[in-house]
Amino acid sequence: MLHAALIGFPSSGTSTLFQLMTSAKEAPRGKGDVSIGISRVPDPRLDVLTAMYNPRKRVPATVEFTDLIAPTRTGAQALVDVAGYKNADALVHVVRAFGSPAVPHPSGSVDPARDAQAMENELVLADLAVTERRLERLEKDIKKIHTAELKQERDLVQRCRAALEEGRPLRALELTGDDLKRLRGFQFLSAKPLLLVINLEEADVASIGGRVEKAAAHTGLTSFLARAATGAVALCATIELEIAQLEPAEAAAFLADLGLTTSGLDRVIRATYDLLGYISFFTVGEDECRAWSIARGTSAQVAAGEIHTDIERGFIRAEVIPYDALVARGSMAACREHGEVRLEGKEYVVQDGDIINFRFAT
Ligand SMILES: Nc1nc2c(ncn2[C@@H]2O[C@H](COP(=O)(O)OP(=O)(O)OP(=O)(O)O)[C@@H](O)[C@H]2O)c(=O)[nH]1
Ligand SMILES: [Mg+2]
CATH class of the missing domain: 3.10.20.30 (Beta-grasp domain)
Known part of the structure; x- marks a missing residue:
């Protein structure tokens, strides 16, 4: 199952998005804990197959979302030791673009580009610390045993460190299959594909709808869209949550009013699949019709x-x-x-x- 980890600076709407994605009754609250929730992947094809087979069970593909509950956290640093984050296939950064005087931004102003870059920097710094520890260890080992594998790993980790020192995330590096295998154990955060969720102001939804380029231009995030292994979705988490609680027909009408054709949940999952290059196949029968996800x-x-x-x-x-x-x-x-x-x-x-x-x- 695909696993996406939600990250964000305090009060950016991360837990609201978690609630939306996992149909949780309440936004996760508390301290120093992780919430895990499951999202069903919407796929009209599974509905058609289910109508055709009338099976006892209809099983959609699922995506697991993780939300970190730690109001005192500072971005990525708090993620470093959380297992649920290290194992994630993708990071979903909820970037605050809503004002809301009732919920002040901890930095005192709303600046999506600043926050997106600050998170990137934290991911890079966290990984830099990992490469430095690993290189120290490798140098010691290489003194004892000169294996080609150790040297290859050292060259690779040095390459990673050089990129990180320039502030470049590892997802921007061109790596071979062997490189990726060598790096897998480190679970570098900046190597993970990144989905930016631009959490819009209610008042901007009508004019922007779900148009990512327009949202990015409006929020100063345009340059992020072209980055390697980076995707983006624009939505307003609180509005989407309200819509998600409506009857399907009402929800569709509400979305249409806002110029949207699909729900925020749909768009976040679709964008995550596209970002990771995931596709679906199906198994069918009278017992069960089921969607499965795999990498292309x-x-x-x-x-x-x-x-x-x-x-x-x-x-x-x-x-x-x-x-x-x-x-x-x-x-x-x-x-x-x-x-x-x-x-x-x-x-x-x-x-x-x-x-x-x-x-x-x-
Ligand atoms: N106006 C507005 N408020 C929002 C939006 N998204 C979230 N909020 C509000 O912002 C507050 C914080 O939202 P959360 O989802 O808890 O944010 P978080 O990033 O999980 O925050 P912490 O985990 O507490 O740091 C809540 O009062 C939300 O209702 C939005 O799109 N627009
Ligand atoms: Mg939260």
């Missing part, structure tokens, strides 16, 4: 492991039919008749919308 480029065998390690291990082949073909024919049987169900081997690269039946030996 994942092979059929590895995708099978998402369901169960036994299926990955015993993988024989995958019966695959694209979503559009199934919907066009109306049933799996009709697809079979027309020879549209393909048999694919373990190296087959799963495509977004594939409906897959895995054949495996136990």
